[in-house]
Structure formats: structure tokens, C-alpha cells
Amino acid sequence: MLIANPIKDFYEKILHERVLVLVSLDVDSLTACKILQSLFKCDHVQYTLVPVATKVDLKNAFDEHKEQYQHVIMLNCGGNIDVLDFLQPPEETVIYIADSHRPIDLVNFYCDQQVYVIMKHDDTEEMSAIPEYDALYHEDDEEPASDEESSEEQVAKRPRLDEEELKKRRRRREWEEKRKEILFDYEEFSYYGTSTAFLLFELAWKMSKDNNDLLWWGITGVTDQYQNKKIGRDKYVSSILDLQGHMSRLNHRYEDQDNTTSVNCMKINFEHDLNIAMYRHWSLFESLRHSICSATAFKLWTSNGMKRLHQFLAEMGIPLTQCKQTYNFMESGIREKLSGLMEESAQKFGLDNIKFQSFSAQCGFNHKVCASDVVFAVSSILEDFSSSEDANSYVNFVKALDSLAKISTKQLQSGIDQAKVQLTSMVSNVSTAIEIGQVISYGPFLYTFIKEGMRDYKNFGGAIFLNAFTHHLLHCYLRSLGKSKRDRAKNLPLVVCASHDTDNGVCIITGVPPLAEDSKKNLFGRAFTHAAERINSRIIDEYFDPCTITLKSEDRSKFLDALIAIMS
Structure with missing residues (x-):
């Protein structure tokens, strides 16, 4: 159910409860988590944080804690799946979903109990995309006939239908066909809505509990979406103009308190920065x-x-x-x-x-930090594979949260240094892929495979790094082509496959839309699912972004063949 009043229908209901918070592993989710932590600290709300990277993690975390918590908050996870069917929660459990993944699952949206969705009501583009309830759900006493009832013997036993009954069944079939078309159009593309961090910052503002720290986290969440190509320039500009208004209001408040404000308080500036x-x-x-x-x-x-x-x-x-x-x-x-x-x-x-509208922050006499710098740093900490041991997502999650505590923390500077190493590795692999002609046209899309011997190939096991690499590679590859070839190739999306878990023979696959399209809507989520179903291959780890999946390496060739057939 869509929440009409987030303060009354969400926050006030969890004030005196123990809450389980499930957080997806991306920068927008972590900044949203920091805002929620700040609100909980003000009101002494008891909570437990659990990071979840995939749907399997979500299921396991929920099953482990469902007996202890009746109130569950999901940040950037659960919005695009039917959580009642997937999690099978107890009847007394209440789930609140703040998720920027689109499309929102319609069962979550229209469910009248247990599941509550937090969205911006004034976002006309997102709200208009939701199909009407009457177009999806039809109250009719008559159940559709099962396969057993459709046998010749059953048909012979049925009484002859009158004309009115035949018309009724014809209308029912037409309605069901129309419903399938509506659902197909709604679920065809995956994309991103308003930043969850921005959503929770506005919640804090409406409760008069906002400050510069919360604003900075909201800014970082929006910047993460733009920097990682989740939203287009128009949506980014719209969001930051709203954030600029909040910045002016908060700065004016601090100017009035100038004599009592510490020099170590964070100051935020809006500027046209170098991209x-x-x-x-x-x-x-x-x-x-x-x-x-x-x-x-x-x-x-x-x-x-x-x-x-x-x-x-x-x-x-x-x-x-x-x-x-x-x-x-x-x-x-x-x-x-x-x-x-x-x-x-x-x-x-x-x-x-070369320039774009952005925000920077400064604390005391420390050097200025740009919001995009923080996104690079926190992303690199989340996907730190430098350890000789297997990456511990929980440890990385805690480090990333610590790095967001203040812009002057050593953890953040360490993340920036680590981001330089990852970015250097990414650019080196992009250059190699172009030089050796590794990007191949597979008809309806471009394709490349990252072999195990590539430089720092472990980095490709992270969904954030792989997505950034794919976008970087697509831009550079198109630029490397002649004009005639480029005009054809710019309408093609890119699919990248990389080794993910060599011990268990698992690969990770992601796809990004073509550069010719201004929209950030991605058709690969639905296409990947259909391709896997066609070859009877099980998707091992389903990420919350459906355009990134993992499956058995032995099924890769068959999967690509099925994907070509679907998209041709």
C-alpha cells in the first residue's frame, strides 16, 4: 500500500518498537541508512542493521530475524519483488519499503495490509506509470476454468450456456488479454526513481529534524544515482535544485547563529564543478x-x-x-x-x-570534498576485494558507514585512495578491451567477456564496479569506431560477462542501455529472466537491480543464444 502520510503512517508507528533495517549495498542505500540512524538516535528507537546484497541475502536475513521483529524497513531492496510471496512473513509483521528500483511490484503497491511503500506523491512521472487498480483486479464470482475442467467430458456435462453468459465470458477474456498487455508494458523496462536518501531527508525536514549532515547524505545519495548512470540529467537537475533550496534555508539558519556556531561545523556549497x-x-x-x-x-x-x-x-x-x-x-x-x-x-x-552542477562540503580547515568524491570512496569500500581472504560484505558495510560519519574521517580518505586504484584498473581494462577488439556485435546487442587473466579481475565480481566499467567501455568503444559504424552501434546496448566465483563456476552478467537513448530505462532485466527460463537455467544470485545476474558459467553460451533470440 502506498503511504499517504510518511510521518503518521510510517515513522510514528515505529517510534516505540524494535525495528529491523535491511540495507542494500550501494551508496544511496547507505546514505539513507545514515539519515534513518540519525532520526532513530533522536527518538531513542531500537534497531538492528543487516546489509543484503541479493534477494537470497534478503530472504536469509528476514528468516533469521522475523521472530524477534514485527517491524521491518527495507532500504533499496524488496520494492520490485512481491515480498509477501517471497518472504512469507508472519501475519503480525509489518514491512515498510523505501526503494528507488522501478517498476515497483504492483502487489506491494496495492496490498492493503502488511506491506507499505514510501514514495514521492508529487512525482507525476512515476505515479502516472502505475496502472489503475480496476485494470488489474476484477471482482468476479466466476473463477476461470482449470485445465481439468476443460476436457471434453467436463464440457459435455456442463449445461448449455445462454447468450448473456457467453458475452460475460468473452468480456472476461478480453479483460484478461488487456491486463496482460498492461502488465507487459509496465514491467518491460527497469529504471530508477527518486533517491531513497533524498526521500528520507525530506521526511526529516517535515519533522523539523534536518541539519547539514542529513542534507549532505541526501546530496550524496542523489549524486550516486547520477554518477552511476541510474538517472538522467533532467531528473538529477530537478533533485539538486530542491536540495539547493534546503541548503539555502539551512545556511541561513546557521548564519543567524554565527556567533555560537563552531568552526568545525560542516559548510555546504552549491557550485558548477569540473566533471x-x-x-x-x-x-x-x-x-x-x-x-x-x-x-x-x-x-x-x-x-x-x-x-x-x-x-x-x-x-x-x-x-x-x-x-x-x-x-x-x-x-x-x-x-x-x-x-x-x-x-x-x-x-x-x-x-x-566538462562542468556540472554539484555540491561540495568543508569542515573546519580541512580540504574541500565534492559529493562525487564521496561516491567514489564509499563505492570502493563496499567492494573492497584487496584482502587475501574472501570479501566480507558485513565488514565492508560497517567501514563504508563509518566513512560517511564525517567528511574528514581517515576512512573516507582511505576510500578515495582505494577508488583511485580501482579506477586505474578499470581504465586499463577498458583500453585493453578496445585494443584487442574484445567488444563484439551479437546482432541486437554488443558483448564482451572479461577473462580471469585480466588485470584485477576480482574487481569485476562487484556489481557497482562492473556497472561503471560497462558504461565506461561503451562510451570509449563507440568513440573508437568510424562515423558510419558509430551511427549503427550507438543504438545497441552492451552486455558484459565476467568470472564471479571461479571455484563454483559462476559468472556475473550485466547490461546497459544504448547511448543513443536519453532515457535510462533498461530492458535487460526482463530479457535476462526470459533467457534463463528458456534454457532452464537457474539464476543463482538475483541482485535488486534485475539487469545484473549471476549464473553457472557452463550455461553462458546457451544463455547468450537465448538472449539473442529474444531481442532479435
């Missing part, structure tokens, strides 16, 4: 080398591309020694002019979208 990776924590040269916009514009996987990068830096008039110097140690005059110099030179070199 290059972690440049405040890296050198300008390395940041440009490892960002999608500059890598594709200059074709940095080629020697000519590196020459163009050097020409670009020379055009700005910045000495190469300064460009290769860590940002904090660059001359202060260059740092102050950097944004304007880069924007001016970018136009001459076809470097589009």
Missing part, C-alpha cells in the same frame, strides 16, 4: 586520464589521444609539472583559475559536459 574524477585528491593529469568525458573525447587509449591531452593542457597554459602535481600542492593561482581555463579550452577540443 572529472577526484581531481582535488589526485593530480589534474591523472584525473583527466581516468574520467569518461576526457577519455572518450581524446581517445586516451591511443598514443594520439595522449598527445591531444598534452595539447589540451598546453592550451590552458598550465605547465606539465603543475598538471602532474597533486592538486593540493599546485600553485594557488592555478587552482583558482583552473575551472575557467578548462571550460574555455574544452570548447576547442570538443570536450562536452
Whole structure:
């Protein structure tokens, strides 16, 4: 059921209860979790946090705790599955779902008990996509005939139907066919709605419990969606304009209290920032080398591309020694002019979208941190495979939460350093894949397979890293083609498969939509499910994003053949 009043129908009902919070492993979920933790701390709500990466984890976590908790909150998990059927909760259990995955399962949306969905009511695009109740559910005393009843013997025993009864059954068949069409249209594509962190920040604001820390987490959640290509530019701009209004309101409040405010309080700024990776924590040269916009514009996987990068830096008039110097140690005059110099030179070199609207935060006398820097850092901590032992998702989850506590924590800086290593590995593998012609056209889509011998192949076992790699590879691959081939290929989506668990013979597969489409709607979720059903292969781990799955490596070839047949 859709909650009409989140304060009354959700928050006030859990105030004096013990709550189980199930959190998906992505940055938006963790920032939403931090906001919820802050609210719970204010009101002394007892809760237990459990991280869940897949639907199997969700089922196991719920079964383990369902006897102890009657109130369950799901952050970015459970929204696109029928939780009543999947979890089989006890009758006294109440489940609250705040999930940005779309489409929302219609049973969750229209269920009148136990399951409550938290969504933005003023998001007309999302709400208009929900089919009407009457188009899906039809109250009729007559049950549809079973296969046994349709036998010749049963038909012979039935009394002859009058004309009115025949018309009634014909209308019923027409309604069922129409219902199938509506459901197909609704479930055909998967996409993302409003950030869950933003949703919970607005809940805190309506209860007058918001502050700059909560606002920063809301900003980081929205930035995560945009940076990882989950939402388009229009939705991102719409969200950050709302957040900018909240920033102005909170800053005005602190200005009124200027005499009593500590210097260590976090200050948030809205600005047009450079759209290059972690440049405040890296050198300008390395940041440009490892960002999608500059890598594709200059074709940095080629020697000519590196020459163009050097020409670009020379055009700005910045000495190469300064460009290769860590940002904090660059001359202060260059740092102050950097944004304007880069924007001016970018136009001459076809470097589009070099700047974007963003937020930065500063605490005391520490260096400024951009929201996109935090997304890089927290994502790298969540998918830390550097340990010799198997990655412990719970340990990584706790570290990632700690890194969000303050923008000046050592954990966050460690995450930024780790993100540089992961990004370097990603760009290196993208260059290799293009140079050796690893991207192949499979008819209705492009395809590549990441072999075990590739550099840092363990990183590809993480869904966040694999998704970022796939988007980066698609941009660079299209740029590497000639104009005629590029015009054809830009309408093709990309599927990437990588080794996930070599000991058990499991691979991970993800797909992203073509660049020619402005919409971020992805058809692979439904296509992957149908392809697996066609070859009778079981999807081993189903992620909450249906466009990423894992299955047995031995079924990979048959799965791809089935996918080609479905999409052709």
C-alpha cells in the first residue's frame, strides 16, 4: 500500500518498537541508512542493521530475524519483488519499503495490509506509470476454468450456456488479454526513481529534524544515482535544485547563529564543478586520464589521444609539472583559475559536459570534498576485494558507514585512495578491451567477456564496479569506431560477462542501455529472466537491480543464444 502520510503512517508507528533495517549495498542505500540512524538516535528507537546484497541475502536475513521483529524497513531492496510471496512473513509483521528500483511490484503497491511503500506523491512521472487498480483486479464470482475442467467430458456435462453468459465470458477474456498487455508494458523496462536518501531527508525536514549532515547524505545519495548512470540529467537537475533550496534555508539558519556556531561545523556549497574524477585528491593529469568525458573525447587509449591531452593542457597554459602535481600542492593561482581555463579550452577540443552542477562540503580547515568524491570512496569500500581472504560484505558495510560519519574521517580518505586504484584498473581494462577488439556485435546487442587473466579481475565480481566499467567501455568503444559504424552501434546496448566465483563456476552478467537513448530505462532485466527460463537455467544470485545476474558459467553460451533470440 502506498503511504499517504510518511510521518503518521510510517515513522510514528515505529517510534516505540524494535525495528529491523535491511540495507542494500550501494551508496544511496547507505546514505539513507545514515539519515534513518540519525532520526532513530533522536527518538531513542531500537534497531538492528543487516546489509543484503541479493534477494537470497534478503530472504536469509528476514528468516533469521522475523521472530524477534514485527517491524521491518527495507532500504533499496524488496520494492520490485512481491515480498509477501517471497518472504512469507508472519501475519503480525509489518514491512515498510523505501526503494528507488522501478517498476515497483504492483502487489506491494496495492496490498492493503502488511506491506507499505514510501514514495514521492508529487512525482507525476512515476505515479502516472502505475496502472489503475480496476485494470488489474476484477471482482468476479466466476473463477476461470482449470485445465481439468476443460476436457471434453467436463464440457459435455456442463449445461448449455445462454447468450448473456457467453458475452460475460468473452468480456472476461478480453479483460484478461488487456491486463496482460498492461502488465507487459509496465514491467518491460527497469529504471530508477527518486533517491531513497533524498526521500528520507525530506521526511526529516517535515519533522523539523534536518541539519547539514542529513542534507549532505541526501546530496550524496542523489549524486550516486547520477554518477552511476541510474538517472538522467533532467531528473538529477530537478533533485539538486530542491536540495539547493534546503541548503539555502539551512545556511541561513546557521548564519543567524554565527556567533555560537563552531568552526568545525560542516559548510555546504552549491557550485558548477569540473566533471572529472577526484581531481582535488589526485593530480589534474591523472584525473583527466581516468574520467569518461576526457577519455572518450581524446581517445586516451591511443598514443594520439595522449598527445591531444598534452595539447589540451598546453592550451590552458598550465605547465606539465603543475598538471602532474597533486592538486593540493599546485600553485594557488592555478587552482583558482583552473575551472575557467578548462571550460574555455574544452570548447576547442570538443570536450562536452566538462562542468556540472554539484555540491561540495568543508569542515573546519580541512580540504574541500565534492559529493562525487564521496561516491567514489564509499563505492570502493563496499567492494573492497584487496584482502587475501574472501570479501566480507558485513565488514565492508560497517567501514563504508563509518566513512560517511564525517567528511574528514581517515576512512573516507582511505576510500578515495582505494577508488583511485580501482579506477586505474578499470581504465586499463577498458583500453585493453578496445585494443584487442574484445567488444563484439551479437546482432541486437554488443558483448564482451572479461577473462580471469585480466588485470584485477576480482574487481569485476562487484556489481557497482562492473556497472561503471560497462558504461565506461561503451562510451570509449563507440568513440573508437568510424562515423558510419558509430551511427549503427550507438543504438545497441552492451552486455558484459565476467568470472564471479571461479571455484563454483559462476559468472556475473550485466547490461546497459544504448547511448543513443536519453532515457535510462533498461530492458535487460526482463530479457535476462526470459533467457534463463528458456534454457532452464537457474539464476543463482538475483541482485535488486534485475539487469545484473549471476549464473553457472557452463550455461553462458546457451544463455547468450537465448538472449539473442529474444531481442532479435
